[in-house]
Amino acid sequence: MERIGFGGGCHWCTEGVFQSLKGVARVDQGFIQSEAPSDSWAEGVIVDFDPAIISLAILAEVHLRTHSAKGGYSPAGRYRSAIYVLDAAQRPEAAEAIDRFAQTTGEPARTLVLPLLGFEPSEDRYRNYYRTDPDRPFCRRYIDPKLDFIRQHFADVALADVGNQAP
Structure with a gap:
């Protein structure tokens, strides 16, 4: 197993996205800290x-x-678009993915590659947010469209169903 961190928008959404992928064994949501100037805690x-x-x-x-x-x-400042690496070997692959994304979209990505220096998990009541109740209005409005996108564009690595699965 390998470990890596991701930050973007709401960690409820980000957690649901990664829980929907084959090969992902665990997703912990919370707050991540990196080095200055990105040392404030972000989702x-x-x-x-x-x-x-x-x-x-x-x-x-x-x-x-x-x-x-x-x-x-x-x-x-609680949302930071970043890929948080845990070792130096992950840095080039993360940077290449960001470069490919920028080339295919024709726009620069603001996503940073940062070292992961700290992690504080969310409160228990927020963990596995989508899996515990995918019918919440927030899940339907914000997470379901992301999961539909994954099923459409990443079908080979998408799980059939994410909601109501054991965490």
């Missing part, structure tokens, strides 16, 4: 994955295509 997830089933490049592409990787919206 994110830590993903444990099997690189024999899903590559870091695919995880990064899914991430870039399911949040606002090109925009600058961040209420109170």
Whole structure:
């Protein structure tokens, strides 16, 4: 297993996105910290994955295509578009994925590659947000469209159903 972090928009959405992928063994949502100037705590997830089933490049592409990787919206600085690496070997692959994304969209991505220095998990009541109740209005409005996109564009790595599965 390998481990990597992702930050984008709401960690409820990000958690649901990565839980929908084959080869992802665990997703922990919470708050991630990196080095200055990105040392404020921002929403994110830590993903444990099997690189024999899903590559870091695919995880990064899914991430870039399911949040606002090109925009600058961040209420109170709690959203940071980033791929948080845990070792130096992950950095080039993450950077290449961001470059490929920028080339295919024709716009620069604001997503950063940062070292993961700290993680604080969300409160228990927020963990596995989509899996515990996919019928919540928030899930229907914000997470379901991302999961539909994954099923359409990443069908080879998409799980058939994410909702109401054991965490």
